[in-house]
Amino acid sequence: MLLNKNINPLKQHVDTTTEQVILEAAENLFLERGFALTSTTEIARIVGCNQALVHYYYRTKDQLFDAVFEKNAGKFVSSFLQPVEENISFEEKVRKKIETQYDILKANPRLPFLFFNELNTNPGRLKLLKEKTGDLPGLLFSAMESEIRTEIEKGTIRPMTAMDLMLTIFSLNIALFLASPVLKAITGMTEAEFQNLIEGRKRENVTIILKSLRP
Amino acid sequence: MLLNKNINPLKQHVDTTTEQVILEAAENLFLERGFALTSTTEIARIVGCNQALVHYYYRTKDQLFDAVFEKNAGKFVSSFLQPVEENISFEEKVRKKIETQYDILKANPRLPFLFFNELNTNPGRLKLLKEKTGDLPGLLFSAMESEIRTEIEKGTIRPMTAMDLMLTIFSLNIALFLASPVLKAITGMTEAEFQNLIEGRKRENVTIILKSLRP
DNA sequence: TGTATAATTAATTATGTTATTAAATAAAAA
DNA sequence: TTTTTATTTAATAACATAATTAATTATACA
CATH class of the missing domain: 1.10.357.10 (Tetracycline Repressor, domain 2)
Structure with a gap:
């Protein structure tokens, strides 16, 4: 994973991929607020990456939610x-x-x-x-x-x-x-x-x- | 109430005001899908009125939800x-x-x-x-x-x-x-x-x- | 009947959101 | 090192939604 800017340093075990980090952030938000009140923009904000990256890995918000x-x-x-x-x-x-x-x-x-x-x-x-x-x-x-x-x-x-x-x-x-x-x-x-x-x-x-x- | 076009004729008791009809439609939708998944546009569609009318009576979606x-x-x-x-x-x-x-x-x-x-x-x-x-x-x-x-x-x-x-x-x-x-x-x-x-x-x-x- | 007021609509603004694309950067492979 | 591939970003299209405004239509009432 290339991404390492705004991320909580505690979370930087060497082998967490960006894909996983996105999934975890998404999971937290979906669990906290449900599907409708969670945006891919907010997921990206929390991960500290560009919003397009969320779609790069999971294509659609639906597919990301499906995974969670x-x-x-x-x-x-x-x-x-x-x-x-x-x-x-x-x-x-x-x-x-x-x-x-x-x-x-x-x-x-x-x-x-x-x-x-x-x-x-x-x-x-x-x-x-x-x-x-x-x-x-x-x-x-x-x-x-x-x-x-x-x-x-x-x-x-x-x-x-x-x-x-x-x-x-x-x-x-x-x-x-x-x-x-x-x-x-x-x-x-x-x-x-x-x-x-x-x-x-x-x-x-x-x-x-x-x-x-x-x- | 002026509105009487697309409304289910069974619902036309003489003294239901448009305001009430809107509230009822909103109530049904909010109960069915919750706040986030309900739009004022859909409320209006169900009532059979213009979307602006929903705001005319309740100003904001929030206030309408509050009432419900x-x-x-x-x-x-x-x-x-x-x-x-x-x-x-x-x-x-x-x-x-x-x-x-x-x-x-x-x-x-x-x-x-x-x-x-x-x-x-x-x-x-x-x-x-x-x-x-x-x-x-x-x-x-x-x-x-x-x-x-x-x-x-x-x-x-x-x-x-x-x-x-x-x-x-x-x-x-x-x-x-x-x-x-x-x-x-x-x-x-x-x-x-x-x-x-x-x-x-x-x-x-x-x-x-x-x-x-x-x- | 004519006028003021209430109810309703059409049109539009502002905003946020999902999703896509093309370009830039980093990593891997040759 | 060069080339290829994977990752990431910036920009933006397409869309839905909430909310506002001005104009129109209906109602009440003088």
Whole structure:
């Protein structure tokens, strides 16, 4: 990479290419403001390069966003599809599922915003997502469905559907991250206090869900 | 109102002013796509009027959005602040709180999207919100806090904070509405099936939360 | 009816944005 | 070193959008 003028010196590991630097800057901005409110001009400004260079590497803003979205949507979707060990109790499986997803979100707190913002505003992206995930969700779903049925018959959990359980896990896990700017603003929490809240909320989500399973 | 050309004849109740029609069209678009992806030109196109007319009534796109956001954020915030009767059990109060909020969201399913999209992308709006709500959230909060403490001391519920309970209610209630486009797309549900899901989810949320309160 | 006022439009300005092109510069290869 | 290729920039085209202005049309009212 030739570019080395206005760049934060800390970021100058020898083998970051300009292409990567652009992608990272784009990722940060897209995660912060979404597609519509991010311009290729601003990406270039942050990278410290000419705006045409952004297009040189990624041709269009759409393709650049695609690269960012693909990568991040992948993380998000995988947070649902992450398999859990087989030889543990149902309760332990559920706990693991919640915690795994929560950890991924904690490490990528803007994921829910990017994901829902884009999929609520761009119908084309929804189609792509469906094509990409294929029938994986369906398979995962019926696997969970049968497992739940077994537990219900054993009397270890109350009657419910796989959809119920999935939605519950998902709802409790994502909402905090979506609401974090609002929450910080109206409560006036410090960043440390908020990190504390995030930490505690993981256990709380597990508690709530495991209790809610009981017959 | 003079304007009556391209307008859907069903919408021609005698006393809708052009100003109102513009506001309604704007509301629909802002709820559907958010601020950035909505143009005053498109609002005008839908109303069937000249684009300058939108500015004639509302001066700027910002002011028009303000009008829409104010109204809708009000609904959303009130879904939290809705008071409940005093002479019922704690459990009944919680149930009522969940259901009241859920009903408001069910009647205004795009509220969470508008609210979070805007507040995640526009820091200025966060400040306004904080100023507007003032210390109402704090008051409500400490009221709930003391009520919860009482219940914990009585041994009727497990230890938890008001923040915990609020976040749980809120998380379970909003997530379904935020996720609805994604959910519909990847499951391929019909609208009827989805309405059914929404219906059942209200009771489910109550069940989950009430169970999760138990010591 | 005629006049003042309100509502509406056509035309235009100003601005920002994406995308392209041609030229300049740096790196790699010969 | 020279030549070729890759990277980067300056300039600008093409377009959309928000906002303004002056002119036109409709409404109210004297």
